[in-house]
Amino acid sequence: MINKRETWASKMGFILAGAGSAIGLGNIWRFPTTAGQNGGAAFIVIYLFSVVFICLCVMIAELALGRNTQKNPVGAYNSIAPKTAWKYFGVLGILTGWGIASFYSVVAGWTLAYIFKTATGFFSGMNSEQISESFTTFVSNPISSISLHLIFMSLTMAILFGGVKKGIEKWSKILMPLLLSILFLLVFRSVSLPGAKEGFEFLFKPDWTAITGRSVIAAVGQAFFSLSLGMGTMIVYGSYLSKEENLISSATWVAFLDTFIALMAGLAIFPALFAFGLEPTIGAGLIFVVLPNIFNEMFLGVLFGTGFFILLGIAGLTSLISIVEVPVAFFIDEFKWTRKKSVTIAGIGAFIAGIPAALSLGALDSLTNLISIEGRNYGFLDFMNLIFGQYSLMIGSLGVALFAGWKWGKSKIIKEIKTGFVNFSYGALYIFFIKFIAPFSLLFLLIYLFLNPNAFA
Numbered sequence: 001m002i003n004k005r006e007t008w009a010s011k012m013g014f015i016l017a018g019a020g021s022a023i024g025l026g027n028i029w030r031f032p033t034t035a036g037q038n039g040g041a042a043f044i045v046i047y048l049f050s051v052v053f054i055c056l057c058v059m060i061a062e063l064a065l066g067r068n069t070q071k072n073p074v075g076a077y078n079s080i081a082p083k084t085a086w087k088y089f090g091v092l093g094i095l096t097g098w099g100i101a102s103f104y105s106v107v108a109g110w111t112l113a114y115i116f117k118t119a120t121g122f123f124s125g126m127n128s129e130q131i132s133e134s135f136t137t138f139v140s141n142p143i144s145s146i147s148l149h150l151i152f153m154s155l156t157m158a159i160l161f162g163g164v165k166k167g168i169e170k171w172s173k174i175l176m177p178l179l180l181s182i183l184f185l186l187v188f189r190s191v192s193l194p195g196a197k198e199g200f201e202f203l204f205k206p207d208w209t210a211i212t213g214r215s216v217i218a219a220v221g222q223a224f225f226s227l228s229l230g231m232g233t234m235i236v237y238g239s240y241l242s243k244e245e246n247l248i249s250s251a252t253w254v255a256f257l258d259t260f261i262a263l264m265a266g267l268a269i270f271p272a273l274f275a276f277g278l279e280p281t282i283g284a285g286l287i288f289v290v291l292p293n294i295f296n297e298m299f300l301g302v303l304f305g306t307g308f309f310i311l312l313g314i315a316g317l318t319s320l321i322s323i324v325e326v327p328v329a330f331f332i333d334e335f336k337w338t339r340k341k342s343v344t345i346a347g348i349g350a351f352i353a354g355i356p357a358a359l360s361l362g363a364l365d366s367l368t369n370l371i372s373i374e375g376r377n378y379g380f381l382d383f384m385n386l387i388f389g390q391y392s393l394m395i396g397s398l399g400v401a402l403f404a405g406w407k408w409g410k411s412k413i414i415k416e417i418k419t420g421f422v423n424f425s426y427g428a429l430y431i432f433f434i435k436f437i438a439p440f441s442l443l444f445l446l447i448y449l450f451l452n453p454n455a456f457a
């Protein structure tokens with residue numbers, strides 16, 4: 001019996017589901033955190049460059065590979081180049097999915113607590129120092145960190161049991177526009193605070209002297225993370241994409257929406273951050289400290305604040321779904337497991353892997369101060385974020401670009417693009433990017449990293 005693969009229900013279906021995957025904690029939590037630690041405006045310029053010149057062509061390649069092979073990452077490499085070592089890039093993707101899911105769920109769990117804290121007026125009347133302290137106390141509690149992580153992972157599994165179409169697409173449709181609306185309100189409040197000016201300078205006036213090899217790598221890595229590239233999410237989502245769909249416009253839409261939301265999040269966070277006298281480099285707690293301050297200063301702040309954390313949680317959910325779906329699709333295709341078994345194993349595996357991350361913000365000292373590089377301490381969560389959320393994605397994207405450009409070959413990839421876009425006439429330009437620009441810039445950065453291990457973190 002031939003089992004027809006599930007596909008998205010409509011043309012907009014993929015754009016919404018793809019944007020649902022891309023838009024998440026990466027835009028609203030990781031982007032401001034990383035930009036804050038790497039100098040602001042100059043980081044953002046490099047980030048935008050990477051999106052346009054490196055990531056977009058990798059996204060198109062992932063979608064094309066997925067739609068062409070109708071497989072998970074390992075299966076995709078295997079069906080085009082059987083019995084070769086290329087499949088290890090796929091295997092890396094599966095492992096990366098598990099690694100990212102583990103800490104992603106921990107942070108997403110925090111948003112659940114912040115829904116209730118905001119709704120019950122917990123932050124009302126607190127100054128920015130008290131809000132910071134309450135974050136530190138909250139994340140250092142092992143019981144709540146692990147329980148919230150468990151709840152979030154269970155929600156993700158519950159949706160994944162239902163499968164792609166029923167589960168993922170439906171949610172993304174309604175909630176993305178709502179998230180954007182509240183984000184706009186936050187931007188208005190943030191930029192009109194007294195003292196917001198310093199935030200604009202931080203965001204828009206590049207200080208090129210602040211740019212180091214490390215910040216370039218952080219910006220490129222952030223672009224891959226935010227666009228859900230480098231571990232096969234877009235291969236898997238592409239495999240659910242119909243042949244009539246235009247890959248170029250779908251990818252461009254997803255990249256545009258994702259980048260727009262990240263920039264809006266930056267505009268909501270940094271002017272307020274400086275207005276409240278906080279430091280941009282504070283790390284993982286950044287938005288959880290800045291946002292409650294904005295809500296305190298806002299008309300109907302409790303209402304908008306609660307709404308915002310609900311939507312952020314949901315945006316995180318639609319992204320985490322797409323991360324865990326990668327190992328799930330792998331188990332279903334390659335091991336012939338049922339969806340139920342695959343989701344159970346992938347979900348429980350990611351939950352267990354996330355426990356040390358959940359304990360690494362104060363609960364356990366050895367995990368909280370795991371390594372110290374150039375005077376800055378990194379905990380287990382930061383470490384996972386760096387290894388899986390950054391380096392692994394860069395290596396995975398290098399793999400996709402090399403594979404599409406050099407192994408799969410020009411005519412095949414162009415043919416796949418033309419399947420849903422008959423008049424596509426920029427084939428030569430696309431090949432130039434996927435064959436040379438994307439892989440060589442990634443190779444250059446990875447070699448730099450190898451030669452300068454202290455640029456590692």
Ligand code: TRP
Binds near residue numbers: 023025100393
């Ligand atoms: N891009 C998502 C976010 O911004 C997270 C995500 C989903 C992801 N799928 C991914 C990150 C694949 C890297 C790779 O929150």
